[in-house]
Amino acid sequence: MTESEHVDTPKSNLLGMTRSQLETLFLDMGEKKFRAAQVLKWIHARGVNDIDAMTDLSKVLREKLKGRATLDVPEVTYDATAKDGTRKWLMLMPGGSAVETVFIPEANRGTLCVSSQIGCALDCSFCSTGKQGFNRDLSAAEIISQLWVAAKALEGTSERRERRITNVVFMGMGEPLLNFDHVMAAIDLMMEDNAYGISKRRVTLSTSGVVPAIRAMGDHTDCSLALSLHAPNDALRDEIVPLNKKYGIAETLQACNDYLSNLADKRQLTIEYTLINEVNDELTHARELAELLRNTPCKINLIPFNPFPNSGYERPSNNRSHRFRDELLAAGYNVTIRKTRGEDIDAACGQLVGRVEDRTRRSERYIKAVQIGSTAAEMASARGRIGRA
Numbered sequence: 001m002t003e004s005e006h007v008d009t010p011k012s013n014l015l016g017m018t019r020s021q022l023e024t025l026f027l028d029m030g031e032k033k034f035r036a037a038q039v040l041k042w043i044h045a046r047g048v049n050d051i052d053a054m055t056d057l058s059k060v061l062r063e064k065l066k067g068r069a070t071l072d073v074p075e076v077t078y079d080a081t082a083k084d085g086t087r088k089w090l091m092l093m094p095g096g097s098a099v100e101t102v103f104i105p106e107a108n109r110g111t112l113c114v115s116s117q118i119g120c121a122l123d124c125s126f127c128s129t130g131k132q133g134f135n136r137d138l139s140a141a142e143i144i145s146q147l148w149v150a151a152k153a154l155e156g157t158s159e160r161r162e163r164r165i166t167n168v169v170f171m172g173m174g175e176p177l178l179n180f181d182h183v184m185a186a187i188d189l190m191m192e193d194n195a196y197g198i199s200k201r202r203v204t205l206s207t208s209g210v211v212p213a214i215r216a217m218g219d220h221t222d223c224s225l226a227l228s229l230h231a232p233n234d235a236l237r238d239e240i241v242p243l244n245k246k247y248g249i250a251e252t253l254q255a256c257n258d259y260l261s262n263l264a265d266k267r268q269l270t271i272e273y274t275l276i277n278e279v280n281d282e283l284t285h286a287r288e289l290a291e292l293l294r295n296t297p298c299k300i301n302l303i304p305f306n307p308f309p310n311s312g313y314e315r316p317s318n319n320r321s322h323r324f325r326d327e328l329l330a331a332g333y334n335v336t337i338r339k340t341r342g343e344d345i346d347a348a349c350g351q352l353v354g355r356v357e358d359r360t361r362r363s364e365r366y367i368k369a370v371q372i373g374s375t376a377a378e379m380a381s382a383r384g385r386i387g388r389a
């Protein structure tokens with residue numbers, strides 16, 4: 001194919017291309033495959049967003065590449081750091097939708113929580129994102145751009161930069177397994193040595209249980225897996241996670257266990273369980289959960305519900321959360337209660353965007369505040385107006 005024949009072909013965004021996709025692109029251009037690794041290093045290890053900055057590619061090759069591809073990164077419209085060090089970004093994606101990404105620093109690791117969709121179709125009853133409905137899938141470039149922006153902001157642009165992002169979890173907006181191809185491509189880049197080189201044990205896909213996709217995952221990746229369970233029986237889970245009506249708990253746990261047992265190394269399933277006051281946090285629920293997970297190698301992460309307007313749910317007291325945890329500890333499980341982080345910047349999943357996209361006319365004042373890069377105080381004031389609406 002000649003260069004002129006490519007004129008009307010839509011250009012790919014290099015940001016979201018895996019090593020094998022880049023190799024195919026270069027071969028197609030009559031170039032050597034090793035160019036792919038060079039480009040990956042420029043973009044992901046050095047944080048470059050300009051093809052002309054890739055100085056180990058000749059000027060002629062750079063021009064050729066520009067004829068076939070773009071290098072587009074999102075605009076960051078909100079960037080705030082909470083008192084506890086939690087940092088949150090809101091990125092404006094094509095079409096005007098906002099996506100949120102959160103970095104959570106801890107003593108021995110730094111976790112980036114990324115989004116896979118704008119909104120979510122699954123409508124879990126406790127979830128602020130679910131209340132916004134589904135807007136669209138994110139492209140691979142839009143998913144990996146969250147890591148690109150965060151790594152650049154936290155680690156600078158040197159190739160020998162200190163790693164602050166040690167873990168990535170798909171626990172932001174969206175159900176990652178309903179955006180399968182793009183999520184798999186982004187995971188590939190997260191683990192790729194020439195890009196971010198994050199260990200497969202430290203990239204965790206969290207799903208509410210899309211069984212056919214869990215079964216398909218093993219052909220594409222060996223990342224870690226978390227299941228958003230939130231209830232110890234089908235009747236209750238049907239209410240909290242409506243997807244359960246399609247794929248029940250037994251079938252879902254079986255798919256997760258099969259995925260993990262086919263990995264080359266031994267890994268546990270992470271069970272996420274949002275504790276909702278007097279809904280799923282009774283001692284009987286803890287005992288039922290202990291029984292349910294008896295044959296599943298797992299660790300359990302309890303997440304006290306984070307209230308948002310009109311949720312209809314309450315957060316349990318610390319006493320109730322601890323009682324639930326202690327029951328599971330006594331049954332021999334490895335259990336943690338997730339600490340609330342970044343409350344002063346609305347760091348919980350979907351909260352900030354939830355307020356941006358609450359579908360009221362009043363929210364437009366807040367969107368405007370975000371878009372014009374207002375101060376934190378102005379944004380807090382705009383949020384307050386929406387919250388009281």
Ligand code: SF4
Pocket residue numbers: 120121122123124127128129130131172173174175208228
């Ligand atoms: S919890 Fe996850 S899967 Fe459920 S509605 Fe929220 S984003 Fe979607």
